[in-house]
Amino acid sequence: MFLGKRLEFLWVGFHFPRVKPFLMFGLACWCLAAAAAEPEKSVIQIMTAGQQPVWDAPWRSESVRRGSGTGFVISGKRIMTNAHVVSWARQILVRRYQDPKPYIAQVSFIAHDCDLAILTVGDDSFFEGLEALPLGPLPKVRSTVVTYGYPAGGEQISYTRGVVSRIEVQSYVHIGNRSMLVVQTDAAINPGNSGGPVIQEDQVVGVAFQGAGGLENTGYFIPTRVIQHFLTDIADGTYHGFPQAGVRMVSLQNPAYRKYLRVPSNGGARIDGILNIPSTQAVIKPDDVLLKVGAYDVASDGTVLFEGNRVGASVAFQEAQHGEKVPLHIWRDGAPLQTEVTVYVYQEDKTTGNQYDVLPRYYIHGGLVFTPLSHEYLKTFGRNWSDSANNEIIYELYYRKSESPTTARKEPVVLANVLAHPVNSNVGIKTRALVNRINGKRIEGLEDVVAAFESNTKDQHIIEFLPDNSFECLDRVAAKQAMPEILKSYGVAEDRRL
Numbered sequence: 001m002f003l004g005k006r007l008e009f010l011w012v013g014f015h016f017p018r019v020k021p022f023l024m025f026g027l028a029c030w031c032l033a034a035a036a037a038e039p040e041k042s043v044i045q046i047m048t049a050g051q052q053p054v055w056d057a058p059w060r061s062e063s064v065r066r067g068s069g070t071g072f073v074i075s076g077k078r079i080m081t082n083a084h085v086v087s088w089a090r091q092i093l094v095r096r097y098q099d100p101k102p103y104i105a106q107v108s109f110i111a112h113d114c115d116l117a118i119l120t121v122g123d124d125s126f127f128e129g130l131e132a133l134p135l136g137p138l139p140k141v142r143s144t145v146v147t148y149g150y151p152a153g154g155e156q157i158s159y160t161r162g163v164v165s166r167i168e169v170q171s172y173v174h175i176g177n178r179s180m181l182v183v184q185t186d187a188a189i190n191p192g193n194s195g196g197p198v199i200q201e202d203q204v205v206g207v208a209f210q211g212a213g214g215l216e217n218t219g220y221f222i223p224t225r226v227i228q229h230f231l232t233d234i235a236d237g238t239y240h241g242f243p244q245a246g247v248r249m250v251s252l253q254n255p256a257y258r259k260y261l262r263v264p265s266n267g268g269a270r271i272d273g274i275l276n277i278p279s280t281q282a283v284i285k286p287d288d289v290l291l292k293v294g295a296y297d298v299a300s301d302g303t304v305l306f307e308g309n310r311v312g313a314s315v316a317f318q319e320a321q322h323g324e325k326v327p328l329h330i331w332r333d334g335a336p337l338q339t340e341v342t343v344y345v346y347q348e349d350k351t352t353g354n355q356y357d358v359l360p361r362y363y364i365h366g367g368l369v370f371t372p373l374s375h376e377y378l379k380t381f382g383r384n385w386s387d388s389a390n391n392e393i394i395y396e397l398y399y400r401k402s403e404s405p406t407t408a409r410k411e412p413v414v415l416a417n418v419l420a421h422p423v424n425s426n427v428g429i430k431t432r433a434l435v436n437r438i439n440g441k442r443i444e445g446l447e448d449v450v451a452a453f454e455s456n457t458k459d460q461h462i463i464e465f466l467p468d469n470s471f472e473c474l475d476r477v478a479a480k481q482a483m484p485e486i487l488k489s490y491g492v493a494e495d496r497r498l
Helices: 021-037 224-236 255-260 314-318 375-381 391-398 446-454 476-489
Strands: 007-009 043-050 065-074 078-081 089-095 103-111 116-121 144-149 158-171 179-185 197-200 203-212 219-223 247-250 269-274 289-293 303-306 309-312 325-332 335-342 362-365 368-372 413-418 433-438 460-466 471-475
Touching: 043 078, 065 144, 089 116, 103 224, 116 224, 144 203, 144 219, 158 219, 158 309, 179 224, 179 314, 203 224, 219 224, 303 314, 309 314, 362 446, 362 476, 368 446, 375 391, 391 433, 413 446, 433 446, 460 476, 471 476
Parallel strands: none
Antiparallel strands: 007 203, 043 065, 043 089, 065 078, 078 116, 089 103, 103 116, 144 158, 144 197, 158 179, 179 219, 197 203, 203 219, 247 269, 269 289, 289 325, 303 309, 325 335, 362 368, 368 413, 413 433, 433 460, 460 471
């Protein structure tokens, strides 16, 4: 996503009381009619106060920022919204339609991969008279939808009407390194609209969540297929996430290559690479031709026909829940093969995307600040960070694990900062350097940094950096003695967060 087009943030329900079975149909119809007549009453204004960490000074936090967004009532006295509306929030306030009274809300579940969250309100009176908005199907291209929300610049609810322009697989900005199904519309979706319902024929067909920078009349919403997956996932009280097979597919449209692989049909895409996922590696091999995933035939360009829309085949894997099996039809070595793969949520690439909820890890020794290499850290270089960072750091974070897995480090570490003090006044190495070894020990993760310093008994600490194997030294005794003064001078409470 960091190399693709820039997308910008823009700042989700049923509830029927328990009644006798023979009364349910009539009561359900009445509730749906009431909700359909005035859905805005179930649309909620959300106001937040939040703080994000400073990733190159990880003991600090940025100043408190105010934000706003939208949500709507779903079953079980819950509010659905976007994860990015409430990420890093220290306080969440919600308000009902045309009601000035704020209520305190809490995050019950948050899914950063699909940018959805569930809020609860401790005061049950908040939900009095509010109906859950029902979820509908995937809308058709060229059909009309209406977005509801509280965009920035006004306190009153806003309505915008538009047409469904396109349905495709696209990057989700909030997480940054995940792509899932989205619906494009020309209905205005502005900052503050995020988390608001997109309604068609009295049903919610999506959640507004992002727009495209530089494009006019282009907004995106999360379709109910993704929403339902999220709700099913959290039904057991735990959110796992959207699983991945971990395969890279490339088109197989060259007749000569198809003949080389002895593929008789016109369909199927070639497996070009596989992540280090044992369950996948045991079933799928490079140069396999994937003909079918679940119920979906895979075309030669790596797409499937999904409810009348030609989209990336990854959606076929994402329909499964964590730990479920997905049937596969494969062409291998000139013969068809039917098998299945168990798919799991993949976490090994977490540092290549935007991170939330967990404060950054760090360790300080002799005023040298060490932290894991991550996408969040690279963003501290500025808007054009990909031009500022050296190639070794970019390759280490984004490419080495897939291209050279045997040499990849579990958690690459960088020298993020130097807290100036006489003990490190002669250190000439620039910050933003990738750490290779400390006292002869190859650094595979932050814990290795701690162990390498604390176990050393020689007079000097020797720190080696990549890519050119430059090194620096610290006096071991002086560095240790200086730490209390350094921490006090820079207002650092602890020398580490591991």
